[in-house]
Amino acid sequence: MSASEAVAGLDASAKAEILVEALPYIRRFWQKVVVVKYGGNALGDGSALADFASDIVLMRSVGMRPLVVHGGGPQIGELMSRLGKQPEFRQGLRVTDAETLDIARMVLVGKVNRDIVAAINVHGPLAVGVSGEDAGLIRATPLDPALGFVGDITKVGPELLLRLLAEDLVPVVATIGTDETGQAYNVNADTAAGAIAKALRAEKLVFLTDIDGVRADEDDPASLLSQLHAGELEELMVKGVVAGGMVPKARAAVEAVTGGVAQVHILDGRAPHVLLLEIFTRSGIGTMVLQ
Numbered sequence: 664m665s666a667s668e669a670v671a672g673l674d675a676s677a678k679a680e681i682l683v684e685a686l687p688y689i690r691r692f693w694q695k696v697v698v699v700k701y702g703g704n705a706l707g708d709g710s711a712l713a714d715f716a717s718d719i720v721l722m723r724s725v726g727m728r729p730l731v732v733h734g735g736g737p738q739i740g741e742l743m744s745r746l747g748k749q750p751e752f753r754q755g756l757r758v759t760d761a762e763t764l765d766i767a768r769m770v771l772v773g774k775v776n777r778d779i780v781a782a783i784n785v786h787g788p789l790a791v792g793v794s795g796e797d798a799g800l801i802r803a804t805p806l807d808p809a810l811g812f813v814g815d816i817t818k819v820g821p822e823l824l825l826r827l828l829a830e831d832l833v834p835v836v837a838t839i840g841t842d843e844t845g846q847a848y849n850v851n852a853d854t855a856a857g858a859i860a861k862a863l864r865a866e867k868l869v870f871l872t873d874i875d876g877v878r879a880d881e882d883d884p885a886s887l888l889s890q891l892h893a894g895e896l897e898e899l900m901v902k903g904v905v906a907g908g909m910v911p912k913a914r915a916a917v918e919a920v921t922g923g924v925a926q927v928h929i930l931d932g933r934a935p936h937v938l939l940l941e942i943f944t945r946s947g948i949g950t951m952v953l954q
Contacts, residue, residue: 685943692942693726695866696828700856701779702932703735704873711933715871716782718938719833720789727942728828731783731790731835732859734852735775739767754910756806756813759849764812767849771837779835790833795840796847798823801855803840803848814840814848816855819862857915861922868919869941870912871932876950877905877913890951893917916952927952 699719706712722729736757740750743766751758759767776792783790795801800823803814827834838855840848853870860868877899879886891899896913899905905913916927930937930949941948 684945688943689725692866694728696728696730696860696863697722697867697869697942698730698732698856698860698863698865699869699871699938700852701731701733702852702870702872703733703737703739703775704932706735706738706775706778712778712782713785714935715932715938716779716785718936719783720786721939722942723789723831723833728831729833730824730828730859730863730865731779731833732838732852732856733771733775733779733835734838735767735771736852738775739763739770742766742770753807753810756810756851756911757849758809759811759813761812764847764849768839768847771839776835776837783833783835789831790835791827792835792837793823793827794837795850795855799841800824800836801838801840801850801858802842803850804842805848812846812848814842814850816840816850816858819858821859821862824859824863851911853911853915857919857924857927860919860924860927864923865919866925867942868916868924868927869938870916870927870929871937872912872929873931873933874909874929875931875948876929877909879904881906888950889947890953892953893920896952920952920954 701715719729719731743750748762772794780790780792793800799820801816802818803816806813806815824834836859838850838852840850856868875884875887877888877891879888896917900910900913912929919927928941928949928951930941
């Protein structure tokens with residue numbers, strides 16, 4: 664049974680109780696910026712994207728200011744494989760030569776960004792797709808010569824995003840940055856989401872991924888840590904408990920909450936309407952990171 668079918672099966676009283684429970688959260692987050700990082704692993708099939716889009720539209724409709732930052736790692740890897748190119752990773756980051764950079768730009772800006780924008784705009788003219796290359800949004804320099812055209816963010820220029828949010832639009836950001844000469848760089852989407860949330864002084868930063876949160880034991884779902892402070896998360900990284908692709912998320916979470924973002928959440932984006940469950944109900948899920 665889908666979430667919409669489940670709601671449809673409730674009686675009027677139960678539906679009213681759901682709305683009453685959501686009311687204080689709607690009031691709390693009125694006009695607050697919420698940055699949602701939508702990972703390529705969470706994209707799933709068309710129905711998953713449609714559910715995500717409807718959640719974003721609902722957030723916007725009740726007065727929140729959602730902003731989407733998206734990845735596309737699996738989609739980049741898929742196209743690389745089709746082109747006979749073997750992906751290589753170091754510390755969770757993709758080694759990016761000039762050809763891989765072209766592939767990343769095609770996938771992120773030309774495919775994934777367009778898909779998310781189109782899914783949101785089914786509900787009305789709401790979403791605007793932008794790249795970090797636009798209006799000096801994401802400035803970057805090489806992170807490590809061994810990684811090629813992988814960018815280290817030096818500055819986020821939030822003016823374009825602020826103008827779009829002021830017009831009640833939903834920015835959807837593809838994470839390609841540029842240096843002062845116009846050279847493009849592939850920027851890790853987790854890192855970019857954290858930097859954008861920090862620059863906007865967002866109320867929340869939410870990572871939607873393919874795991875239910877931070878675990879004390881990566882292989883044991885029962886070891887999920889529901890709440891962590893920044894220092895505790897840093898300690899888990901030092902100990903190697905948080906490793907691989909979770910490291911950029913954890914680092915971005917720490918930098919965001921220490922830089923003024925009130926809360927960071929790491930959630931399983933494959934679960935139906937997980938955003939609504941986290942934001943509008945008392946039943947917190949995933950991992951919440953606080954300063």
